[in-house]
Amino acid sequence: MSLPSALAILLDRARAEAKRHGHPATKPVHIAAALRRQQASLCEAEFPQMEAALSSLLQAINPTYGAVEDDPETLRILDEAAAEPDPLRGVIDRLRPLMGSVAAASESTTREPVSAGVTAPRPEERGGRAEPTGQLARCATPVLPDNTIVGRETLVDQLIGLLGRRRPATPLLVGTSGVGRTALLSALAARLNQGDYSGPLAGRQLMRICAESVVAAQRSATLRELARTLDNRSDVDMPIVAIDDLEVIAALGGDVADRDMLGVIRALVGNERVPLLLIIGSQYQSRLAVYDTELTRQLVPVQVPLLDQEALLVIAKTRAGQFATYHSVELPDNIVELAAAPLRPNSDRTHPAMMLERLDAACARAAIRAARQVTKRDLDLGEEGADSTGLDVEGLIERLNRHVIGQDQAIASVSTRLALTRAKLDLQPARPDGVFLFVGPTGVGKTALALAIAVEVFGDPTALIRLDMSEYAQEWALSRLIGPQPGYVGFTEPESWLTTRVHDKPDCVVLLDEIEKAHPTIWNAFLQVFDAGRLTDSRGTVADFASCVVIMTSNLGGRSFQRRAIGFGDQGADGRPDQEIIGAVTAAMPPELVNRLDQIAVFYPLDRAAIRAIADKEIERALDVLARRGYDVRVSPEAVDLIADSGYDPAFGARHVQRSIERHLLQTLVRQEPGSLEALVVDGAISWVSR
Numbered sequence: 001m002s003l004p005s006a007l008a009i010l011l012d013r014a015r016a017e018a019k020r021h022g023h024p025a026t027k028p029v030h031i032a033a034a035l036r037r038q039q040a041s042l043c044e045a046e047f048p049q050m051e052a053a054l055s056s057l058l059q060a061i062n063p064t065y066g067a068v069e070d071d072p073e074t075l076r077i078l079d080e081a082a083a084e085p086d087p088l089r090g091v092i093d094r095l096r097p098l099m100g101s102v103a104a105a106s107e108s109t110t111r112e113p114v115s116a117g118v119t120a121p122r123p124e125e126r127g128g129r130a131e132p133t134g135q136l137a138r139c140a141t142p143v144l145p146d147n148t149i150v151g152r153e154t155l156v157d158q159l160i161g162l163l164g165r166r167r168p169a170t171p172l173l174v175g176t177s178g179v180g181r182t183a184l185l186s187a188l189a190a191r192l193n194q195g196d197y198s199g200p201l202a203g204r205q206l207m208r209i210c211a212e213s214v215v216a217a218q219r220s221a222t223l224r225e226l227a228r229t230l231d232n233r234s235d236v237d238m239p240i241v242a243i244d245d246l247e248v249i250a251a252l253g254g255d256v257a258d259r260d261m262l263g264v265i266r267a268l269v270g271n272e273r274v275p276l277l278l279i280i281g282s283q284y285q286s287r288l289a290v291y292d293t294e295l296t297r298q299l300v301p302v303q304v305p306l307l308d309q310e311a312l313l314v315i316a317k318t319r320a321g322q323f324a325t326y327h328s329v330e331l332p333d334n335i336v337e338l339a340a341a342p343l344r345p346n347s348d349r350t351h352p353a354m355m356l357e358r359l360d361a362a363c364a365r366a367a368i369r370a371a372r373q374v375t376k377r378d379l380d381l382g383e384e385g386a387d388s389t390g391l392d393v394e395g396l397i398e399r400l401n402r403h404v405i406g407q408d409q410a411i412a413s414v415s416t417r418l419a420l421t422r423a424k425l426d427l428q429p430a431r432p433d434g435v436f437l438f439v440g441p442t443g444v445g446k447t448a449l450a451l452a453i454a455v456e457v458f459g460d461p462t463a464l465i466r467l468d469m470s471e472y473a474q475e476w477a478l479s480r481l482i483g484p485q486p487g488y489v490g491f492t493e494p495e496s497w498l499t500t501r502v503h504d505k506p507d508c509v510v511l512l513d514e515i516e517k518a519h520p521t522i523w524n525a526f527l528q529v530f531d532a533g534r535l536t537d538s539r540g541t542v543a544d545f546a547s548c549v550v551i552m553t554s555n556l557g558g559r560s561f562q563r564r565a566i567g568f569g570d571q572g573a574d575g576r577p578d579q580e581i582i583g584a585v586t587a588a589m590p591p592e593l594v595n596r597l598d599q600i601a602v603f604y605p606l607d608r609a610a611i612r613a614i615a616d617k618e619i620e621r622a623l624d625v626l627a628r629r630g631y632d633v634r635v636s637p638e639a640v641d642l643i644a645d646s647g648y649d650p651a652f653g654a655r656h657v658q659r660s661i662e663r664h665l666l667q668t669l670v671r672q673e674p675g676s677l678e679a680l681v682v683d684g685a686i687s688w689v690s691r
Contacts, residue, residue, distance in 0.1 A: 143242070145193055151307045152184055159171055173302050174301050175282060181304050204275070238273060243265065247281050312351050330374065363378075365378040396457070407604070418434055421434055431545075434551075434599070436549070438553045463507060465501055469516075499535055502544070506544055508549075511551050530593075534546075623635070633678070639681050643661055647660055669688065675690065
């Protein structure tokens with residue numbers, strides 16, 4: 001009799017699995033692993049027994065896998081399995097009667113663990129304590145009552161009202177990490193054990209299942225075993241089960257959710273005897289609805305809002321004494337109040353957890369300094385809690401003029417706006433600290449000013465995030481800003497998205513170079529950035545642009561300068577920017593985008609004096625490089641004039657200066673040995689003489 005197709009499929013997959021791991025394909029462990037990959041939901045809990053049952057079954061099979069011995073039980077299993085609509089599932093179902101007879105042998109036999117699965121707990125380990133059972137004790141820990149909860153009394157009553165029904169509803173606690181969802185469980189446990197409550201849940205134990213206990217165990221098999229343990233309990237002894245961090249347990253943050261785990265949780269929700277409570281992060285609630293609509297319909301969302309400032313201060317003062325005693329320091333009231341300072345909108349966690357972490361860290365820093373009292377410098381608030389004294393406008397203008405030459409009007413207007421927003425005196429603090437459009441011909445300092453702002457305002461040249469908008473000319477390029485949808489290429493690489501880069505470094509300059517080349521869809525994506533200061537990516541993470549400076553550059557209207565005299569152009573009697581340039585901008589860009597700009601800074605062509613100053617600056621930078629290579633070089637004023645005038649055209653700005661330095665200065669210097677040299681102009685060309 002030929003081998004049925006179901007077992008043949010398993011054996012083929014077993015051979016491939018064995019080759020990858022360098023093992024022979026005759027071992028039942030590899031066949032069991034292949035079977036488990038196909039039917040994980042049926043094999044998870046019985047993996048060792050499944051392996052033993054396959055071992056018993058394969059004893060009747062010829063080593064060539066071409067025929068089976070005349071064993072009636074084996075032939076019956078294979079024949080009935082082959083007749084099933086799903087042969088693989090049929091093999092599993094027909095093997096189940098064999099599992100009971102081989103379970104003892106499986107448990108007493110020592111085998112190496114298989115990479116495809118985790119060995120199930122031994123029976124003696126399942127016994128554990130009598131109350132509660134070992135399995136329940138391992139994955140669900142009792143929640144200790146805490147009567148010091150503040151500002152959550154109505155939520156506790158709402159949870160009791162849902163769980164205490166004759167047919168219990170399943171609350172879904174939804175909130176940001178750090179808002180106090182887990183602490184709410186302690187308040188619930190305390191309320192159930194108070195004498196003034198005599199409802200059906202009075203005296204019930206509250207058990208919490210955390211992500212660590214499930215992920216580190218057998219995942220869905222652990223919850224199945226827990227469900228079986230609860231079924232054996234009486235209604236009086238039935239605890240309230242709280243599943244914490246549902247997004248981690250069900251892998252809602254990955255590319256594919258653990259649907260098997262969601263199925264087990266759905267079965268627990270459907271068990272009317274088990275009062276169940278689920279906890280999930282706010283950003284994952286919508287994903288749960290996508291992955292399991294049926295489960296979502298059975299849940300009652302309960303939002304856990306942020307606490308107000310008064311409640312935060314009560315919590316801080318209550319816990320301050322614990323931190324001070326632990327670290328053996330004094331914690332003044334003013335430091336406790338400062339710890340409750342607001343967080344950035346894109347912070348991964350929120351108060352009160354962050355507030356308590358600030359206090360704990362401040363006490364630890366004071367103890368390291370061997371100080372008796374915690375001071376403000378020990379309290380790391382970040383920029384959101386720092387004193388905002390703003391910028392010195394005149395000082396900022398002076399520093400920016402050292403970087404960018406010949407654009408005094410643009411620098412003054414930008415500096416004035418930044419001084420206002422960095423002092424937090426603007427009327428819309430949620431918007432970026434500045435939304436600027438730099439327009440003008442090429443090579444006049446638009447990009448250079450963006451880099452100068454990153455250096456002088458944020459103190460770090462790496463604070464500049466530059467996007468070449470010519471790379472965003474297609475509609476699909478939006479995925480490079482906020483990430484593609486789940487399942488598409490790049491979804492698992494968020495580090496390249498603009499939202500991730502701003503989320504990780506909120507104090508930055510975002511430069512959108514040549515914005516007119518971007519697709520209109522890209523413009524629309526930035527409308528909410530310019531208006532609300534936030535952008536949400538495909539994973540639901542919100543990037544906060546409130547501390548960013550957004551700069552767009554454009555060459556729109558640049559050709560109009562070619563019809564003007566060299567200089568700063570006609571600005572009108574009222575000192576406003578050139579209206580022809582503004583007209584070109586409004587004609588090319590939608591009005592809703594132009595209306596969200598704080599300032600349109602017009603950059604004018606550079607005159608010869610500005611080009612001469614730029615040439616001086618660039619030559620000085622080149623001489624510093626040459627000095628490190630053994631050249632002591634002096635450049636005559638005539639040579640500087642030659643470099644500045646060579647290739648000068650107002651329409652092309654100052655980019656020719658670096659080319660002139662390389663062509664006239666450095667290319668002729670390579671023929672000279674290192675030493676003291678001077679560059680002179682002889683017959684219209686630069687010549688080198690020794691000094």
